[in-house]
Each structure stands twice: as C-alpha cells, then as structure tokens.
Amino acid sequence: MMKPVDAGESAPIRDLSTPRRTAKIRQTLLVVLLLNLLVAIAKLAYGLISGSLSMTADGINSLMDGAANVVGLIGLAIAARPPDPNHPYGHRRFETITALAIAMAMVLAVIQIVQEAWHRWQAGTIPEVTPFSFAIMGGTLLVNVGVTLWERRRGRELRSSILVADAKHTAADALVSISVIAGLAAVRFGFPTADLVLAIAVAGVITWGAWTIMRDAALTLSDTAAAPVEVIERAARTVPGVRGIHNIRTRSGEGLVWVDLHIQVDPHLRVEQAHEIASAVAARVEEELGQPADVTVHIEPATSRHLRPTRGYRPWHEER
The missing domain is CATH 3.30.70.1350 (Cation efflux protein, cytoplasmic domain)
Incomplete structure (x- = not known):
C-alpha cells in the first residue's frame, strides 16, 4: 500500500528494491564473466596454436566480453549509490553510461580483428583445421547461446541496460561462432581465404551489436518519453x-x-x-x-x- 503523496511530491517507489536488484545484476554478471573467460581461453589458445584468424578473432571478442563484464560490475557499483545533493535522482544513469563503455569495447575488438586480418592477408598464412577445432567451437557456441538466453531474460526482469547490452554482445558471439565454424569447414575443404572473409564478417556482426547498444543508450540519456x-x-x-x-x-x-x-x-x-x-x-x-x-x-x-x-x-x- 502506497502512503499518501503531497501535491508536488513524488510517490514512493515500488521498487525491485535497489539493493536486491543490484545484487541480482551483480550475481548475473559474475557468472557470465567466469563463462566468458573460460570460452575466451579455449578459443584463443587453440586459435593461436592452429593459426586460425577467425578463431582467434572470436577469442578476442569473448575476451572483450569478459572485460565488458568487469566494466559492468564497476558501473553497477556506482549506479547503486543512493541519491546525494549532487545527484538527487540517484546514480541509475551510470548503468546506461556503462552500456556505452561496453559498446566501445566492442568497437576496439573490431579494430583489432580488422588489423589482424589485413596482416594475415599480406602474409598469406593458411590456418590448420582439425576435428578438435570444431569440438572447441561447438562447445563454446553452446555456452554462448545459453548465456545469451539467460542474461537477456534477467536483463528484462531486472530492467537493466547493462545486462541487456551484454546479452546483445554475447548473442553476437554466438553468431560469430557459427560463422567461424562455417569458415573452418571451408578451409578444411580447400578454401583458405574463407578464414579471412569470416574474420571480416565477425567484425561486421560486432559492429552492428555495438551500434544497437549506443542507439538504445542515446534514447535513455536524451530522456526519450518512456510511455505514451x-x-x-x-x-x-x-x-x-x-x-x-x-x-x-x-x-x-x-x-x-x-x-x-x-x-x-x-x-x-x-x-x-x-x-x-x-x-x-x-x-x-x-x-x-x-x-x-x-x-x-x-x-x-x-x-x-x-x-x-x-x-x-x-x-x-x-x-x-
């Protein structure tokens, strides 16, 4: 039951109480961080050993996911602070700002992937593809899909732009992993340039994900109407x-x-x-x-x- 509100005063907030909401978001980010690090290590290790650029690029992308999780945890700690004289509405906007930081991390990953693709094309290196390559990519794909579905659901339940943005990032990872598997198959059948083409495709998917995060954050920060x-x-x-x-x-x-x-x-x-x-x-x-x-x-x-x-x-x- 809401207590009476004086004219010109605000109604009490029937919250997912801020401490409880923050704890749930933090718990989700920590679990996702651990999974992202495991996936990144697997992809990077075998990508570097086999010389597969697309696999290495995918590993870098997963590593950026982990970095984004850390940024998210820092932003969440700031956003959870109570209102103060300089922030009478609280610090919730820092969650949106953190989502922008996640998007910037994705852009940095794109730059690194494109640069590596250019160097690899000039060197004419051909990656080594083995059944173990497909096993690693298949396993990490299942992890990415599971994380995406779970994190997206939690983001909507808790109305957290950090989790929603991170879920988009992880969804991009899943699409990237599918394309990398296709590229590995093409290399296996005698089309070595497919690895470079797929690396560029990976960069394109990540770029689109970063754009959607920036677009949504801009709508929030510009005080777009929340309801008709x-x-x-x-x-x-x-x-x-x-x-x-x-x-x-x-x-x-x-x-x-x-x-x-x-x-x-x-x-x-x-x-x-x-x-x-x-x-x-x-x-x-x-x-x-x-x-x-x-x-x-x-x-x-x-x-x-x-x-x-x-x-x-x-x-x-x-x-x-």
Whole structure:
C-alpha cells in the first residue's frame, strides 16, 4: 500500500528494491564473466596454436566480453549509490553510461580483428583445421547461446541496460561462432581465404551489436518519453475528482520510470481532499505502467486559466 503523496511530491517507489536488484545484476554478471573467460581461453589458445584468424578473432571478442563484464560490475557499483545533493535522482544513469563503455569495447575488438586480418592477408598464412577445432567451437557456441538466453531474460526482469547490452554482445558471439565454424569447414575443404572473409564478417556482426547498444543508450540519456501520454492520461482520469490533466512528461531510468503531470480538481476542496486525489492518481498511474515509477502529481484548481492541455513551449526565437 502506497502512503499518501503531497501535491508536488513524488510517490514512493515500488521498487525491485535497489539493493536486491543490484545484487541480482551483480550475481548475473559474475557468472557470465567466469563463462566468458573460460570460452575466451579455449578459443584463443587453440586459435593461436592452429593459426586460425577467425578463431582467434572470436577469442578476442569473448575476451572483450569478459572485460565488458568487469566494466559492468564497476558501473553497477556506482549506479547503486543512493541519491546525494549532487545527484538527487540517484546514480541509475551510470548503468546506461556503462552500456556505452561496453559498446566501445566492442568497437576496439573490431579494430583489432580488422588489423589482424589485413596482416594475415599480406602474409598469406593458411590456418590448420582439425576435428578438435570444431569440438572447441561447438562447445563454446553452446555456452554462448545459453548465456545469451539467460542474461537477456534477467536483463528484462531486472530492467537493466547493462545486462541487456551484454546479452546483445554475447548473442553476437554466438553468431560469430557459427560463422567461424562455417569458415573452418571451408578451409578444411580447400578454401583458405574463407578464414579471412569470416574474420571480416565477425567484425561486421560486432559492429552492428555495438551500434544497437549506443542507439538504445542515446534514447535513455536524451530522456526519450518512456510511455505514451494517452496511457498516463487515461489512468489519471479514472480517479474520481480529476477534472483536467495537462503537462504530462515521462522519462526512463534503470528499472524505473519518472512521471510528472498536472491535474485540476475542484478549487473548493480542502487540502487534505486534494492530497488524497493526488495520491490516488500516482498509485493508478504506476499500476497502469506495470513497473516501478516515481510519479509526481501537481495539483491545480479547475479554473479556466489553469485548464491548459500543454505547457505551452515556444520556439527559441520567440522567447524574447
């Protein structure tokens, strides 16, 4: 049960409580880090021994996954800090910033793979492919697929951009591993250049994954609306006593949505009665969104000069 909310104050957050949510995300990242390191060691060791560039590139990619997990753990520790005078909304945005760091790690991996492909093409080196090559790639592929499915599910449950971004990174690994297996088969059948072609394909897949992470992070950091205005308005209008609604704004954080709205009520109501309506609106909006929300409700009297549909922003050149 949510406690009453004063006009202009925020509704209490029905959270995946921050400490519990942080602990679950940290636990997931630690498990994924361990698996990524094991997979990376297997790929890199045999890739270097056999001379397979695509296999080595895939190992570098998995190693970058592990580095991204470490960055994620550091970012998560910062994001879990409570609000302070300089960060009254908390530090949740650091999760999004960490997702960007993961994307940058992926870009660095692409640069390294492309450079190595160029050097290998100039040297004309042909990799050695054995049944053991396929065994390693097949085993690591199964690990990648399992990690992707599990981490993606956890990311959605906990509404964590770190886990969702890392799951995309691992999903790219799975696609990369499939392409590397195909390349190894092609080399086995007498097409040595396939290893170089597949290494470039690996770089392309990683690049696309990095782009999607950057795109999603940009949407969050630019305060893109988290929910349609119509949804918020419809929820608020179901509360008895609400005569008008305007200035609805939303933005998202990590596992949380911030909502601001103005409502009009009978100007002759007592403060306590208006306060109860605001509390009911905050609770109803959060219920409609179906996720933790920090809802701020501003009360205005239902008079003609307050019944405005929008805040009334003006173009910058008309502000003077």
